[in-house]
Amino acid sequence: MSLHNCRVVLVRPKIAANLGAAARAMRNMGLTDLVLVSPEADAADPRARRLATHGEAILDQARVVGDLAEALADCLFVAATSARTGGPFRRQSVGFPDQAMPRVVECLSQGPAALVFGPESSGLTNAEVAACHFLIHIPADPTCPALNLAQAVAVCLYELRCCWLRTSGTVLPPAPPAPYATQERLFANLRAALEEIHFLYGPKADALMHALRHLIVRARPSAMETDVLLGLARQIRWYVEHHRGP
């Protein structure tokens, strides 16, 4: 098992120096797979390369994609980072880095995992955080919780590496969870089904769906289990289709 399977995803990064500093932290901690989602900064910018110190190859190989779902499609476990934890995040699985990383390490023997970091000034949007399986909260001073982007990457990768070093790799892994895209297909079908029976409607629909989604995500459904739930969603829709009332 290797940390090469853990992807770092930077969403809309603005400052080239941070790309370089993040690549250096990845090199220090043994990671290689960097994906940039709609970046405003350029990995080839000399200010990025100047801060990369031995991480230049990571910058060279960084992939640029158009949206977050594309960056995450093949990932089995996806953790977002945010300084915010209240409001809409309250129903999601939230934890400190040392609570998140054992799950990342457990995933790595089965397929790719991703750590997602938002843009410098604003962080990830609520929708982006909600699209991830887990929300990592670095326990900073509540009066000044927003870390420098590359420092947040360094802290998370340090905790990941410590956890990885502690893990002997002799524990029998559970069935691997279904890939991100498969889980998303389930959620889309489930939402449609629950709207058709009027369980989801009106202003509370999003919050309810969010709660359901993260309850399911927390259980880390296998491919077989995702199929069962997808079958359930389809059966609800089939029932509605064949029993429309007057």
Add this chain to the structure above:
Amino acid sequence: MSLHNCRVVLVRPKIAANLGAAARAMRNMGLTDLVLVSPEADAADPRARRLATHGEAILDQARVVGDLAEALADCLFVAATSARTGGPFRRQSVGFPDQAMPRVVECLSQGPAALVFGPESSGLTNAEVAACHFLIHIPADPTCPALNLAQAVAVCLYELRCCWLRTSGTVLPPAPPAPYATQERLFANLRAALEEIHFLYGPKADALMHALRHLIVRARPSAMETDVLLGLARQIRWYVEHHRGP
């Protein structure tokens, strides 16, 4: 007990931006006491202030001293950081950050402690490391062990803060799962609902219900989440009741 009692000592720092980035990390993690030993960079440099983001006051109050002994004189516990651990360091107490920080936190109720970081290119000298009580080694990739100075500060202060939060018992526990009987009521209602829409029928019904049950149990649903699922089961039954087909 407060983290204000923990001092960050930067020895001969060369790059002004690193002073600012280190001050930001200190502000994020709740530290205030910065001491610069024979610095080549100036805390008043605009490049330092630009990276300090809310840590400007820490830069303003940073003290400049001529040698390491002066920076450490009143400290009860002093930990150096280095990427090197062999040779002359072998006889010293060496550990990862999570092994060092409990000793720092233990000290803080009694008097000041210090974390000492060396200059960007070369790190602390052997004599400087030997003058400290403990050597912290961040477990980076051995082929590229030297971290950016401010990232090393961020990693160490993150570990310090986590240790401090654990000790002072302020970590938020997760919501407790719903009691057994509440979960059982949910499963009974869910089973009835899924039978009414013919998702569960015939010889495979028990196995399917078993799969669903253990998926939900694995997520350890809270009382609120159990209510959401119970509401969903009831809504399915309500829909069936009001839309019976021909």
